[in-house]
Amino acid sequence: MGAENTASLRKASNYEMVLTSLCSGAIAGALAKSSIAPLDRTKINFQISSEVYTTKKAWRFLVQTFQKEGFIALWRGNSATMARIVPYAAIQFTAHEQWKRVLKIDYTMNSPAKQLLAGSLAGITSQSLTYPLDLARARMAVTPKDEYASLQQVFVKIYRNEGLITFYRGYVPTIIGVIPYAGVSFYTYDTLKRLYKENIHDTNKPGAFASLMFGAAAGICGQTSSYPLDIVRRRMQTDVCFRYKTILGTLDYIHRNEGLRGFYKGLSMNWIKGPIAVGISFATYDSIKEFLRVYIIGHSS
Template identity: 35%
Template structure:
């Protein structure tokens, strides 16, 4: 009888343990699925934010690149309005958005990876910082936010760099170019066949150097401004729930974009010029008579910097800065606000300010 009781008791305990294990596994499964779904929603929000922000300023993006690689001996336009009117007059509405399809194909994964990388890098850095200081309530400093943003920028840029290189060439070519790429995949295959795989990463080094202050300052300034506003609550810009209004977030994004692009812009010019190397039909190498060519010869990033300054002056490193400034102010602002708004709508738990 006692033996039966022991067996019954043992069976009951075993059943309880099994049920507990099954419940635990079920909870873990739900948690894993929920976390994976949250990641997907985060990536989706970042991708949509990038596409919306870049499409909104596509004409200015194209004008910036054309100004960066414009032949100094055959200047067709100098200012933003003059350049936009020239593109409209010579190529029409479609010319204003030339290369935007490639740009969106690049910026969607770039933006998704960048925002996602920043979220997780900032959380990891914050955890290490709290352990180091022994203060569980410690918050990220502006410098740490800049570091997380730089890491995110490098990850996003490196993953999509070949698309950026192709976008530059598609954007620069015109109706009068002797040779035209028919699209993204045609451009990729042509560059691979004629110039080799390394050509897809021309200008990668200055891009990495440039993305560190650019992305770092974008995220660092934006997050630091938001944190400061929430903490100080000046001029009634923060509501009772410590939430910033959309116009205030747009202003923070505009300030972040302006600071970041001004610091990193010369490296963007160098990168773009290096991407044009090896392409004899780039619009920038056609001289005034429309027939002869001036072959640009650079041996590397330093050589591009030296020859650009020597032949065109230091100001050439900021060619296209004005249209880029006009572009960056709304672009970065729209990207940040779109990203955070979409995540609020979809109910994603992970927030870049957490």
């Protein structure tokens, strides 16, 4: 569609914006998470153990998993990840647009505090609505295949053996962690897009490669800012011996037994997989959203 035709399109209604955001976010999240699922499983395995993380050991875990359980096992728990990430990403991206609308944030982003708040609120919204699926996915990623054969079995066993409240074990550190993570990620991505428009190329939509790079930078900044709490939530989510009952207790246990390094175990892997996943997620979301709004619905964003 030509530039003049695009310019003549009327603005999409809020209903259409929500619908296209939900679809775009769902596809973006599924694609991004599937691309780094083996690395994600490896990271979680080290996060929940006291074993010292090294790149060599991480590689060995991947190789041993492949040799003992087969290639598909590298994606073990990914069905639970998809069951969570599709609604999670859809809700997060949509909530971010809606929170920016509520907070009256325009493209100039003249209020960094509001921009950070919008990202944080989007993260809180999506995490709160999908948290039990995140816990189920973590359990599947770190247990033998015969313990939890399916996502349904995870929910049934946890409910029968540990009770309903277990589905929200680790929720508080997760929410505390998602505040800087989502806030910094969305703020970094939107800021880089604005700077690109103002200083490099005067266009409303950066190209796919630029979006990928901006998303990668957002992923690094967001995950580094919240990583220690990610360790805490994984320990609490996968704890079946009730060793990690509280946030402070978990922090104290990790510090006493593993030192400060324990809070950043697996972070170097996150610097590999995080930028890939977040970059793909942001770039895919923007591309699909633009396509749906302009070429399918026939409205401008």
